Amino acid sequence: MTESQTGNMGTEKMDEAPEEDKKxxxxxxxxSESMYxxxxxxxxxxxxxxxxxxxxxxxxxxxxxxxxxxxxxxxxSKQFKKRKRAAEFSTSExxxxxxxxxxxxxxxxxxxxxxxxEKEIVRKSKPKMKKGKIGAQSEExxxxxxxxxxxxxxxxxxxxxxxxxVKEGEMTEDELVAEFIKSKAGHYKPPxxxxxxxxxxxxxxxxxVKKPNMKKEEIEEIRIQQEAEIARKIEQEVQKRADELERVxxxxxxxxxxxxxxxxxxxxxxxxTQEVVHHFRETLRTEKELREWxxxxxxxxxxxxxxxxxxxxxxxxxxxxxxxxxxxxxxxxTKQCLELISDLEEVIAxxxxxxxxxxxxxxxxxxxxxxxxxxxxxxxxxxxxxxxxKNMNRVNIPIADYNFKDDYSTICVWLRVQNPIPLxxxxxxPRPRIIITxxxxxxxxxxxxxxxxxxxxxxxxxxxxxxxxxDTCENSKPPxxxxxxxxxxxxxxxxxxxxxxxxxxxxxDRQQPPSKDDPEYENWVPEQEEFGPDEEYPFVPYKHLIPSxxxxxxxxxxxxxxxxKKAFLDLVPVETEALNLRxxxxxxxxxxxxxxxxxxxxxxxxxxxxxYEARLFIPQELTYVKFxxxxxxxxxxxxxxxxxxxxxxxxxxxxxxxxxxxxxxxIMIGLKIPQGVIFLRQPEVYxxxxxEKYWTNKYIHYSHFDQESQRIEFRSQKFGLFALATPRYxxxxxxxxxxxxxxxxxVTISIVASVLILEFIVKDGLICLSLIENCPRRNALQDKLxxxxxFHMLKKMLKNHGVDIFxxxxxxxxxxxxxxxxxxxxxxLYTNMAALCGSFNFAWSKWNAAQSRKSFVVQMREYAxxxxxxxxxxxxxxxxxxxxxxxxxxxxxxxxxxxMEGIKFSADLYNLMKSTVSMFxxxxxxxxxxxxxxxxxxxxxxxxxxxxx
Numbered sequence: 001m002t003e004s005q006t007g008n009m010g011t012e013k014m015d016e017a018p019e020e021d022k023k024x025x026x027x028x029x030x031x032s033e034s035m036y037x038x039x040x041x042x043x044x045x046x047x048x049x050x051x052x053x054x055x056x057x058x059x060x061x062x063x064x065x066x067x068x069x070x071x072x073x074x075x076x077s078k079q080f081k082k083r084k085r086a087a088e089f090s091t092s093e094x095x096x097x098x099x100x101x102x103x104x105x106x107x108x109x110x111x112x113x114x115x116x117x118e119k120e121i122v123r124k125s126k127p128k129m130k131k132g133k134i135g136a137q138s139e140e141x142x143x144x145x146x147x148x149x150x151x152x153x154x155x156x157x158x159x160x161x162x163x164x165x166v167k168e169g170e171m172t173e174d175e176l177v178a179e180f181i182k183s184k185a186g187h188y189k190p191p192x193x194x195x196x197x198x199x200x201x202x203x204x205x206x207x208x209v210k211k212p213n214m215k216k217e218e219i220e221e222i223r224i225q226q227e228a229e230i231a232r233k234i235e236q237e238v239q240k241r242a243d244e245l246e247r248v249x250x251x252x253x254x255x256x257x258x259x260x261x262x263x264x265x266x267x268x269x270x271x272x273t274q275e276v277v278h279h280f281r282e283t284l285r286t287e288k289e290l291r292e293w294x295x296x297x298x299x300x301x302x303x304x305x306x307x308x309x310x311x312x313x314x315x316x317x318x319x320x321x322x323x324x325x326x327x328x329x330x331x332x333x334t335k336q337c338l339e340l341i342s343d344l345e346e347v348i349a350x351x352x353x354x355x356x357x358x359x360x361x362x363x364x365x366x367x368x369x370x371x372x373x374x375x376x377x378x379x380x381x382x383x384x385x386x387x388x389x390k391n392m393n394r395v396n397i398p399i400a401d402y403n404f405k406d407d408y409s410t411i412c413v414w415l416r417v418q419n420p421i422p423l424x425x426x427x428x429x430p431r432p433r434i435i436i437t438x439x440x441x442x443x444x445x446x447x448x449x450x451x452x453x454x455x456x457x458x459x460x461x462x463x464x465x466x467x468x469x470x471d472t473c474e475n476s477k478p479p480x481x482x483x484x485x486x487x488x489x490x491x492x493x494x495x496x497x498x499x500x501x502x503x504x505x506x507x508x509d510r511q512q513p514p515s516k517d518d519p520e521y522e523n524w525v526p527e528q529e530e531f532g533p534d535e536e537y538p539f540v541p542y543k544h545l546i547p548s549x550x551x552x553x554x555x556x557x558x559x560x561x562x563x564x565k566k567a568f569l570d571l572v573p574v575e576t577e578a579l580n581l582r583x584x585x586x587x588x589x590x591x592x593x594x595x596x597x598x599x600x601x602x603x604x605x606x607x608x609x610x611x612y613e614a615r616l617f618i619p620q621e622l623t624y625v626k627f628x629x630x631x632x633x634x635x636x637x638x639x640x641x642x643x644x645x646x647x648x649x650x651x652x653x654x655x656x657x658x659x660x661x662x663x664x665x666x667i668m669i670g671l672k673i674p675q676g677v678i679f680l681r682q683p684e685v686y687x688x689x690x691x692e693k694y695w696t697n698k699y700i701h702y703s704h705f706d707q708e709s710q711r712i713e714f715r716s717q718k719f720g721l722f723a724l725a726t727p728r729y730x731x732x733x734x735x736x737x738x739x740x741x742x743x744x745x746x747v748t749i750s751i752v753a754s755v756l757i758l759e760f761i762v763k764d765g766l767i768c769l770s771l772i773e774n775c776p777r778r779n780a781l782q783d784k785l786x787x788x789x790x791f792h793m794l795k796k797m798l799k800n801h802g803v804d805i806f807x808x809x810x811x812x813x814x815x816x817x818x819x820x821x822x823x824x825x826x827x828x829l830y831t832n833m834a835a836l837c838g839s840f841n842f843a844w845s846k847w848n849a850a851q852s853r854k855s856f857v858v859q860m861r862e863y864a865x866x867x868x869x870x871x872x873x874x875x876x877x878x879x880x881x882x883x884x885x886x887x888x889x890x891x892x893x894x895x896x897x898x899x900m901e902g903i904k905f906s907a908d909l910y911n912l913m914k915s916t917v918s919m920f921x922x923x924x925x926x927x928x929x930x931x932x933x934x935x936x937x938x939x940x941x942x943x944x945x946x947x948x949x
Contacts, residue, residue, distance in 0.1 A: 194237060197230050204230075249542050256539075258905055259497055262881070265907035266490040272910065273488075273831050273937075280934040283765070284350060302336060305344040308358075311365045314340075315372060322379055330380035331406045337373045338408055338466060341366055349792045370468040378622040381413065381460055386599045388417060405440050408465055412438040415458035418601055433664070436461075443711070446593065447668035449629060457625060462592040469590070469721065473694045476581035479571035481809050482564040489828035489880070489908070499556060500549040501537035508540040561853075572813055579686050579695035583814045585728040586695065587683070587802045588674040593667075595719050597623040629665045629717045633701050663702060666715035669722065673710040678780050678802035680730040680755055682707075685714045688721035695723065731756060731805050733817040734949040739833070739842040739936075743865040745929065747837045747936060751943070753805060760939070765931030767791050767939065769798070791938045806942040821947045822854040825880045829856055829946065832878075832909035834936035838928035839863065839921055840913075844949050845875060847895045854880040856946050859890055862921065876909065883912040 204226045205219075295304055303310030318333065325333070348362050384391050384402060392400040392413065402413040414436050434454060438444040441463045448454070470476055484492070514521045531537055547555060573580045599620070638656040640648060648656075673679060682705045686695040703714040716722070731753040738750045746763035748770075759771035766788035772781050781801055789797070795806055812820050833842055841863035848857040859873040875886040877897060883906050884899035906912035914922060 194234060195230075197227075197234060200230050201226055245544075248544075252542055258882075261905055262493060262907040263490070263497075265911040266493060269828070269832065269908055269910050270488060270490050272835065276835075276930045276933050276937070279930040280765075281352065283931060288350075302340060305340050305365075306347050308361045308365055311340070311344075311369075315368060318372065318376075322376055325376060325380050325383070327380045327384055327402075327404050327411060330376050331404065331409070333376055334373055334408055335406070337369050337376075341369055344369075345796075346793070367472075374468075377409075377411070377462070381411070381596075382599060382620070382622040384413065385415070385458060386601075388415065388598075388601060403438070403440050410441050410463040412441060412444075412461045413458055414438075414461075415598060416454045418456060418598065441591070442672040442674060443670075444591070445668075445670040445713075449665050449667065451665075452595065452627070456598050458596050458598050460592075460594045460596055462590075464590040464592060467586055467590055467723070469688050470581055470586045470695070473578075473581055475573040475578060475694065478582070478808055479568060479810055482568065484560075484564065485809060485823055487824050489824050492824040492880070496553050496557070498537065499553050501539070502531075503549050503552050504540055504543070504545070505537045507543065507545055509543060568810065569813070572810060577696045577698045578692075579697070579725060581695075581728075582808075582810055583728055584725045585799070585802070585804060586686075586723045586725055587679065587800070588677045588724045590688075591669075591671065591722045593669065593719050593722060595625040595627055597625060624719075627719055629667070631662060631666055631701065631717055634659055637702060663715055666701065666717060667719065668713065668715050670711060670713040673712065673724070675777065676780050676801060678756075678775060678777055679724070679726050680776065680802075681726055683712065683724040683726050685712065686723055686725050687716060687718065688723070690720075695725070726802065727814075728804050729807060729811055729815045730754065731803065732807060732811070732815045732948050734805075734844075734945060736844045737945050737949055738844070739837055741838050741841070741863055741865060745838070745932075747932060749936075749939065751805065751945070756803065758803070758805070761786075762932050762935050762939070763788065765929070765935055767794050767935050769794065772803075791935050791942075795942065807944055807948060815948065818948050819849060819851075819946075820853065821856065822880060825854050825878075826856065826944070826946055827941055828908060829878050830940035831937050832913075833858075834933045834940060835910060835928070836860075836913055836925060837936050838932070839925050841870070841873075843873060844945070845890060847875070847890075848946060848949070850895065851877075857886075857895075858946070862917070876912070878909050882907060883909045885912070885916075 201223070205223060292304060292306075303314045305311060344362060344366050348359065351359060351362075388400050392402045392415075394400050394417075398416050398419060400415055400417050402411075404411045430450070431453060433450055434448040434452065436446045436448075436459060438446075438461055441461055444461055444463075446459065446461065448459075487495075511527060513526065514524055545552075573582060638652065638659055640653065640656050673683065684697060685700045685703055686697050687699055688695055699717040701715045701717075703712065705712045712724070733754065735752040735754070737752065740748050740750075742748055742761075744763070746761050749760040749762070751758045751760075755774055755776070757771070757773040758769065761768050761770045767790075768786050768788045769781065769784060770786055772785070775781070781803070784797060784801075798804070799806070807815065807818075809823075812818050836842075839862065841861050843859040845857045845859050851857055856878045858876055858878075860876050861871045861873045863870055873890060875888060875890060877884055877886050877899075884903060886896070887898050887900055888894075888896045903912070904915045906915055913925070917925075
């Protein structure tokens, strides 16, 4: 076989490239050397040498002795440049990561004839390489730089895929990120280095050495074939890596262009959102000024709740007239007080940034009104009992009661009249337990223990339809949210893009300063190392990094998300005896049960005029009797069925009787569940501790709920304020939802929750509840349908009736089946959807649940209410990078993220719409009511349909 024939095996023809681009490679390395191909071009255009990475020597190919098995390869100049860069690309990888790898190319005929002994020789002859840690150098750099840049973080524990990385002591954020990257290093593996041709050839020839009946000419011919095959494989690998490098660099250029487009498009979307918010605030300001002017013209008795000086003046006047107040007057005052508190809460809910300094004063005034309203009811009750014969209803000779009911409260008082006490009769049996029934308070039934005989005492039971205690509890306040919750999508993108540039800039190939003898030394300016928060990092030439910039940003975002979630979890109230009001809600109002002292009654004197006198007690105010029953609950409550065939044992009956005797020392309370409140699960009873300021069921025992009669009975160790609690997020997750425009310009929102079916209508900047189905209470919320309100008022009304479909940031800890999405991206998507709701129909998609944190899938279509036939739904996928229409549909068997063809790059849903719809539809969307857009945005942000469906 000739030399030219050998050179043409597995390569291009010699006559297809110019003579100066030809290259000769002589394979004569040592056995143990690890060599990578890297050609160096001289000034004349010829390629002189081959550099052995890992060896300090260079082999001069121009003067190398020729042998009978030289391999001539022909390449064009462009192809050779790509291969050169690919070889340098693999060299830089080997400098960063020391990973042993090799490619075996052995002739099939030789492999079949090799024995186990020859395979062992080949295995032993392979070069041994040291195993290093992935990314060790970059991790050390991160750790050193982190000590200077970040604050120390103590006691952090990271858990990934079953492996735990625990660091004790002080660690900076960059050190923690380095540990995080190290734990995920297996996901980011670089391509293996180029193989050593000499080693591959030697391995192949070892198998031919001991093959019998082979001539030297045949061995030489096979050797030449093996060399040609190895050269062809290496040539393919170099070309493959060159193409991969070109693709990566093209993707980076494309990424820079997309980043600029994304920034421009997101800025336009943010401007659109700011215009909506500005229009809403201006409208509210105008309405507020008009309302204040109307109040001024009315000259009504009630003050303006926004002015603290007027509120305190009204409070002072109320306090002066309180000493002579009666129950009906207290009811009227309570109505005015609750009206002022409601107006004040509306002012707080609509407070702008300029009003933030007024919030503490407003909260202080609200609490003053609440306390004064409680004192007002106590004074009215005291004045009521000062003259029982005149003010109260005499049921019989020893019993008197009083009942009053209005729209906000129900007050019932029961007492034994202070008659002369007869002499003690030892033969008289003991009095039975006192049982009191108040039919006006949901068939309220109270049974006192034997020790309470109500002598000179009274029982007051009030049902209050408002709750002034729960929001004063410490665990009712939402935890401090991470800073990322306040960022919009544009700010998030800018932060991630700056992180990418910083990551590439800090790992660039730094310029070496010239020597002092060099004339350019005086003009040399060192590269900038530190950049301020407003300074941009410059672009640097491409360099292959492990992990890549995109992977690094993803790792950093995941790390910070885990850290924020861990810190957020530490703020979640711990399961103690206190009721966690982030997990449960108090519904149905407050039941106040108090055991109070009777004031001295007036005595009649037989004179010319009737004189009523009474003993004077100071202070003249309502006195609460403190009562607490000691009780140790058993491990298990026993039950005896008198109709059972098998009678229990005497020991069992004795134990049961002891439990009943212990229960009789407690206060027994029974009541019916209030109408109009939705309890999806069995309610639990809690009592308020005034000193500790929280609800607890520690003193509630033997609670029983009857589902048919909707009645609950329980025992309590003390008197006080009682309330019913239920899980707050019982309506989540959602099953499906849909948003559809109507002919009159309104928008209908349909939600199928876990049990209820709800429908809302948004019109003229207001929202109402238009439909509720599958409700366990038939008449619940029926009187609230089609009452248009501002969104925050509707939200408050639904929560008070047990329909809490407004999850907050910590709801993921209490709801099963939720998808914790990336909040800035999710919030931006809701803003876009609200802007398009006037012309588009949106619906839930089953594929959304399987997406990542930063990806959302929803069905959408153009919707014309006047047309009978509408277009079919199209799947839209929005992420933190772009928004696209998908080829797959809702009813396809498998999900595919492949986008439709011919769609321009769009950073979000709003820009995707602008690039795909007609000019008429675009103008229709821009002219849609900004007030409706703001209400829809608030509704979608509060319900979080994409996260819980």
